[in-house]
Amino acid sequence: MTIQVREYATLTCDTSRETSMDLGVVSQATFDWLLELQQSWKGRADLLSIEGKTRLKLCSYAGYLQSPHGEAIEILPKTEYAIPTGPERLRRLLHTMLRSTLGLKHREAGAAELLRSRTPLHEWVIRQFLKELADLVRRGLRFDYRNVEEQCRFIRGQLDMTRQIRQTPEKATHFHVRHAEFSPQRLENRLIKTALDIAFKLTKDSDNWRLANTLSHQLVDIEPINQPLRQLGHWHHGKMMQSYSIINPWCRLLLEQLNPNFQKGKHKGxxxxxxxxxxxxxxxKACLRQQLAVGAKLTPQVSRRHLLSHAPDSAEDETVQNWFVLKPDFLIEQKGVCFVLDAKWKLLDQRLSTSEHKYGIKQADLYQMFAYGQKYLDGKGQLMLIYPKHNDFERPLPVFRFNDQLSLWxxxxxLYTGKxxxxxxxxSFDCFQFSAA
Known part of the structure; x- marks a missing residue:
């Protein structure tokens, strides 16, 4: 059973309620599992909030949850106020956003691919990983030399004289040797095999299962890694490993998201x-890079400025300290001119143009942009807040002015075209290459 909802939807175990994209009905067992999951959640923001004994409210996450009791919850992005008629368009949007954030080029989707896009998110991710792995195996895996120390009945490579001298008489016919073996047991292959084992264990899709089964037999000699998250940072990205560059983000996604705690103990799921x-x-970020004018430089998460400086009395050397770093999402520089942009995943309403409602813009966001303008633009220049387009926010708002020299747009x-x-x-923003029309 799969329940389809969107961000900020309510989940309840009250079976008398009717399910919609903003209200999902789950069993009491799944409800209790969600409570346990929230208690063990290690994300930067809460997964859900508790609203009474029978109601939970999802926070700003999209993806897929499946309880150990078999119930599945598909969480799609909330891109408009109205309840969508069908989830397929939102699901494809989520796929497109994931591809862009992983740095992968969009592939033209045929009828079969569009049909598979209706499957749960984790099955889609597993499918992408298996397709890339099949291509990699077809082209050939990278082998590497590794040092082997063993005891055998013949001399191979270099004889270890120290250990051989200490050999007991009953094993006099055995030799302690060292040699280099050309082996597929390199770190990248072992991480891929670990991800393949996870995919093979989790998938319920028949096509995915068949492909994972075939690949498991082809990679049967490669050993998985017990604690892969500790080894991910050692993945080699050199010129000789370019053929592994496409599968790397899918492998990382499986190991980081579908690995660890959710497969064990009481939180299994x-x-x-x-x-x-x-x-x-x-x-x-991926969309902006496609629209920059020639010569413009985009820097994400820049942290060059602080809100204030301070010299505490307790400091012996009277060193001035910088406090509260200011980190705008994007800084664009072109010909000595800077522009500051910030992304906001919120739904504005261009109809609420009164001083009371203010289009739904958060006052804290305006304070934040004012601080960016003072510190990064010296109080003179152009700032931009970027929100998702929807039916009630289809065109840019009129300019906001902090003063005669500092403006905010x-x-x-x-979301569907990336423009x-x-x-x-x-x-005011000549750092983008747009037509004048």
Whole structure:
């Protein structure tokens, strides 16, 4: 049983309620598992909040949850206020955003691929991993030399004289040798085999299972790694390993998201979740790079400035300390001019143009942008807040002015095309290559 909801939906164990994209009905056992999952959750933001004894409210995560009792919850992005008629478009959007954040080129999807896109998110991720692994095996895995020390009945390589001298008489016919073996047991292959074992264990899709079974037989001689997360940082990205570059993000995704705690003990289940704020920010980075003018430089997560400096009385050397780093999402530099941009995964409403509602813009976001303008632009220049486009926010808002020299624009991004919606802001941001129309 799969329940389809979207961000900020309510989950309840009250079976008298009717299910929708904003309300999911789960069993009491799954409800209790979700409570346990929240208590053990290690993400930067809460997975869900508790609203009474029978209600839970999801936070800003999209992805897939499956309890040990078999119930599955598919969480899709909330891209508009109205309840969508079907989840397929949102699911494909989530796939597109994930591909972009992993740095992978979009592939034209045929009828079969569109059909598979209706499967749960973790099955889609497993499918992408298995396809890339099949291509890699077809091209050939990379082998490497490794040092082997063993005891055998013939001399192979170099004889270990120290250990041989200490050999007992009953084993006089054995030799302690050292030699280099050309082996597939290199770190990257072992990490891939570990991810393959996870995929083979979790998949319920028949096509995925058959492909994983075939690949498992082809990689049967490669040993998995017990603690792969500790070894991921040692993946080699040199010129000789370019053929592994495409499978690396899928392998990392399986090991980081579908590995560890959710497969063991009382929390056994599947949790493949992505914080939408981070996913939108990374997706926007990929989109902006496609729209920059020649010579413009995009720097994400820049941290060159601090909110204030301070020299504590207790400091013996009277060193001035910088406090509260200011880290805008994007800084664009072109011909000595800087532009500051920030991504906000929130739904604005262009109809709420009153001083009371203020389009739904958060006051804290404006304070934040004002600080960026003072510290990064010296109080003179152009700032931009980028929000997702939807039916009630289809065009850029009129300019906001902190003063005569510092302006702020709120611009929608079309999530399906990856393009900023053109408007009056174009005259102030020559760092983008847009037509004047």
């Amino acid at each position: 599947i949790a493949l979740l992505f914080p939408m704020e981070q996913l939108f920010e990374r997706y926007l 709120c611009v929608p991004l079309d 900023l919606i053109e408007g009056d802001w174009l005259g």
